[in-house]
Amino acid sequence: PTSVKEHTIVNMYKTADSVSSNDTNKQHSEKMVDELLQNNGYSSRVLERIKKRKSNKQRKSSNPRPTTVATLKIPFLSDQCTAQIKRAAEQLHIPVSSV
Numbered sequence: 001p002t003s004v005k006e007h008t009i010v011n012m013y014k015t016a017d018s019v020s021s022n023d024t025n026k027q028h029s030e031k032m033v034d035e036l037l038q039n040n041g042y043s044s045r046v047l048e049r050i051k052k053r054k055s056n057k058q059r060k061s062s063n064p065r066p067t068t069v070a071t072l073k074i075p076f077l078s079d080q081c082t083a084q085i086k087r088a089a090e091q092l093h094i095p096v097s098s099v
Contacts, residue, residue: 009037009050 016029030051037047077085089096 006050009042009047010053012037013051 012033013030016033017026020026020029034044034047038044086096
């Protein structure tokens, strides 16, 4: 179905965006996705429409994602200790995920 194709294309652009460290790399990655999709029969008009819709959704997002994410690997901690770390991180607006 068309919606699955559109979601796949949007995800390709999201991936290109997430692996790019700066605007120059982002533009290059986006161009590579454009070329790949055009070589597979997608028109540039359709791709521009999908990219425009994707950028509109990003602007409407009320919860912007942090631009820098760091991973801290810690050995086993008790549930109580983990809860204290999460509370402290929330107060400082630091995104934390325990695994």
